[in-house]
Structure formats: C-alpha cells, structure tokens
Amino acid sequence: MLSIVKEPYLQWPTLHSMTIMWETSEPSDSRVEILAAERIHSGYQGNYKKPEQLLCEVYSEDYCTIHQLTVTGLEPGTIYFYKVGSKHGQGEIESGPHPMKTAVRKGEPFSFAVTSETGGYSGFDSSNGQINRRIFKQMQAFRPDLALFVGDLVNDGTNYDDWDTYFFSPGKHLLTNTPFYSCLGNHERNASLYYDLFAYAPPKNYYSFDYGDAHFICLDSTDFIKPEHYPRSSGGMMPGNEQYDFLIRDLQSSFAKWKIVFFHYPPYVSGGYQVEDLRQLCPLLEQYGVDLVFNSHTIVYERSHPIRDGVVDMDNGIVYIVAGGAGAMPEWLLPRREWHTSQSLAVPHFVQVVVTSTSLEVRAIDDEGRLFDMMRIKKDFYGKRTFL
Known part of the structure; x- marks a missing residue:
C-alpha cells in the first residue's frame, strides 16, 4: 500500500x-x-x-x-x-x-524560531523524545514565519530511521506549515540523506537567503573543522577555500538591514565543546556588519555580550547565541562564566526572534513556554546599533 x-x-x-x-x-x-x-x-x-x-x-x-x-x-x-x-x-x-x-517584503516585520540538538541530545535523553515534542509544540505555539535548526537534527545522519525518529515525526505539525533551514552538525556526518531531504541552494552545506529586512548565511563549520582534526582548523578559513570565498562574496554583496549567520560549532561558549579556532571567522563577520550569530553543539543556552576584536564592545559588537535547545546538559557548563558570557542556562529551549526594520528582539523560551532571557538590538537610519 x-x-x-x-x-x-x-x-x-x-x-x-x-x-x-x-x-x-x-x-x-x-x-x-x-x-x-x-x-x-x-x-x-x-x-x-x-x-x-x-x-x-x-x-x-x-x-x-x-x-x-x-x-x-x-x-x-x-x-x-x-x-x-x-x-x-x-x-x-x-x-x-x-x-x-510566502516570504514578506522588505520593511515588513516577521519572526523566526531557532533550536537544535533534536538528535544530538538523544544519547542523554531518558524521556524517549518527549523533550523534542515539547520544543516543537512550543515553537508552533509562537507561529514563526520560518525556523532555523543549527545542526544535530539526528543522532547519526547515515541512519535513515534517525531522520524520522528525531526530526520529521516529532516536528511534523510545525514543519507542514513553517518553512525551515538547517546547517550541518557533526551528528549529520555529512550524509547523503541531508542533501536528499532538503531543498537548499547548492552546494546545500552552505548557502544564503533573504527574508524581509534580514540576510541569513548558513555555514558548514564541520568542513572548516574536519572530524579528523577536531577541534582544530584544517586550514580552510582563508582565501582560496570555496566556502570562505563564498562568505566574502556574500557579505560584500548584501546590503540588508540585518545580517544573521548560523553554523554548528560555537566560537564562544562558557562550556565544553567550545571551538576557538572558529574565531578566525570573526574579523570577517565584524568587517561586514553581522549582527547576530547562532551556534549549537554545546547543549545549553548561552548569549554573549556584543564582541568585537576579541573584547566586549557595546557599540559595534556581534552577539553570539548558543541555541543548543532540544535538551539540556548543565554539567557541560564551566563552574564560572567566561568574560564573553552575558546569560547562560542549561534548559531545553528554543529562541524566538522578532525582526523589524529598526529592531531585532531575541527571546529565549523553555519547553514549558516560560521566557527566561531577552535581548533587543535597535538600529537607526545610519546603521548604528544600540543593545538593550
């Protein structure tokens, strides 16, 4: 049948x-x-x-x-x-x-939701996937215009059943009516199923798109930090690397009000699995006015202070958010926060972002619908940012 x-x-x-x-x-x-x-x-x-x-x-x-x-x-x-x-x-x-x-025009507000680790958390999840279902249900309740998944959708990307177990089945009520984008995490294993199941712009492991007043860039940090060298760079973050050259061209060609980048490995997090070599990308992101970066991999929530040139810069910095959402590993947090951390909590969560032509509002929400962190960036006609 x-x-x-x-x-x-x-x-x-x-x-x-x-x-x-x-x-x-x-x-x-x-x-x-x-x-x-x-x-x-x-x-x-x-x-x-x-x-x-x-x-x-x-x-x-x-x-x-x-x-x-x-x-x-x-x-x-x-x-x-x-x-x-x-x-x-x-x-x-x-x-x-x-x-x-359909996508909204420039000048029209919209919202999007962000989470990750629907499959990456599976080895620690004693609830048999109930956390995933609660997260998807909460995301649906906020009715986002689109969703971002920052890697580790599955436990093993080469296992066909994992895609249904950890992602498509628990998320079906959201995914039937909410367009979504994702990036490769280490658990996807760069499997062919990732390329078969998603309709992103070639080469699919990195791409960009516009939505309203925002420009989004997806990167493949598992290519910059290859499994055999993890957590060290394999030397690809420089001109001549196809993905790095794409990033330069894309940043240079975008004049969007807001620039948002997402990739799996976090350059900043006060916890295990920080991948500091990815900070090699930060000067480029700073040069072209990126506002917000989403990461995952460490299964916690963490929001940085605005950072530029490796220090806190409340006028011109980039905010890095680890949205390791569909699970929580408090033991992965360091005993104390690092200098770059503004807020951090290890609870199952997703992030809701509301975008207008003059403001970008970030709300962190747990799996029971409770707000536990909030940040706003305002931007004037000349592009000057104010962090609230």
Whole structure:
C-alpha cells in the first residue's frame, strides 16, 4: 500500500514561490495544489474558510519516493493552503490542506524560531523524545514565519530511521506549515540523506537567503573543522577555500538591514565543546556588519555580550547565541562564566526572534513556554546599533 512516510514540509520560501517536499513508501508521481485562503470571522482553521478554490497545480510524472515541487507565481506575505498527492498503479495518497505563507517584503516585520540538538541530545535523553515534542509544540505555539535548526537534527545522519525518529515525526505539525533551514552538525556526518531531504541552494552545506529586512548565511563549520582534526582548523578559513570565498562574496554583496549567520560549532561558549579556532571567522563577520550569530553543539543556552576584536564592545559588537535547545546538559557548563558570557542556562529551549526594520528582539523560551532571557538590538537610519 502506498503511504506517506514523511508528511509534507516547506522549503526555501521567496516572495513568489515555495518548495514543498514529502516522502512516500514507494515510487510514485508528485502533485501539489495551491488553494485560496479566504478570511472570515470564524471557521475552518485560523479564521479561514475551508479552502476549496484551486489557484494552481504543479505536477511531475516522474516516479520517486522523495518528492520536491516548487510552486511559483504567488503573492508576497500571503497565506495559502496546499495539498500534496502521489499515486502509482496500485494506490493513491493525499495530504492537506495545510497552511503556508510566502516570504514578506522588505520593511515588513516577521519572526523566526531557532533550536537544535533534536538528535544530538538523544544519547542523554531518558524521556524517549518527549523533550523534542515539547520544543516543537512550543515553537508552533509562537507561529514563526520560518525556523532555523543549527545542526544535530539526528543522532547519526547515515541512519535513515534517525531522520524520522528525531526530526520529521516529532516536528511534523510545525514543519507542514513553517518553512525551515538547517546547517550541518557533526551528528549529520555529512550524509547523503541531508542533501536528499532538503531543498537548499547548492552546494546545500552552505548557502544564503533573504527574508524581509534580514540576510541569513548558513555555514558548514564541520568542513572548516574536519572530524579528523577536531577541534582544530584544517586550514580552510582563508582565501582560496570555496566556502570562505563564498562568505566574502556574500557579505560584500548584501546590503540588508540585518545580517544573521548560523553554523554548528560555537566560537564562544562558557562550556565544553567550545571551538576557538572558529574565531578566525570573526574579523570577517565584524568587517561586514553581522549582527547576530547562532551556534549549537554545546547543549545549553548561552548569549554573549556584543564582541568585537576579541573584547566586549557595546557599540559595534556581534552577539553570539548558543541555541543548543532540544535538551539540556548543565554539567557541560564551566563552574564560572567566561568574560564573553552575558546569560547562560542549561534548559531545553528554543529562541524566538522578532525582526523589524529598526529592531531585532531575541527571546529565549523553555519547553514549558516560560521566557527566561531577552535581548533587543535597535538600529537607526545610519546603521548604528544600540543593545538593550
């Protein structure tokens, strides 16, 4: 019997398009329907009528198990509903309708959620994945426009079952309606499944994208710090390295109001598994005005003071946040904080970020929905930052 193995999930939202993926138990064709979403005072889902008006359909007759279709011609910042379907000679399946929202224009506020370690924490998790489910449920409650996962989505990226056990199954209610991005962690093991399951821009282990007034850059720190040399650099953080050259070009070409970078290994954390060699990237990030860096790997929450040139700089520094969220390892924290640490706590959590054209607000929220840290960066017309 044909069945859906991974419920549909959203990738790479733009102003006018969305990529939709799902997995079936057997090779079959692919179909996506986009339906109109009509507002009413009360109704089917989130005050929308049950969607029935078909706006467009995308179809591929090529048989596959991992399905990927991109819908174009959509309006910016607009909520639609979508259905997916697949069939072969012996059966047919369908999922939906599910809501989705295209990317917002510049000048329009939006929010995103950040967490990690859904699989990296698994070896220490005695709750059989309940922490993951609570984190995903809390993220869904805050209704982010998109989500970032900062590596270690799985315990072993080469193990097919891990992707469902630690990520797609506990996260399915969020992932069907919230586009997400991720970076490689050490637990992904640079496995081919990572490249098969996600629709990021090539080469997929590093890329960038714009959303509203923000420019996001994903890096592969497991390539800069290769497993055989960990935690030391293998010499790649210099011109001539493809990823490093990409980073330079990308930073030079972006004039976004906010610049946000995410990669797995943390250059700053008052705990185990700090990878100081990655501080070689910091002068470049500082030169081109990066505001915020998200990391993981150490399974705690930690927010740095604004840092520039290796010291606290409350006017021009970058804030580094370790969002090692879906788990907590208090024993990994050092007995006392380092100079760069502003706030730190080892609890299961995610981070909510609200972005406007003049401010960036960061909220750390635990797996029961309690706020335990908050920071705001304000930026004036000339780009001068104020940290609150």
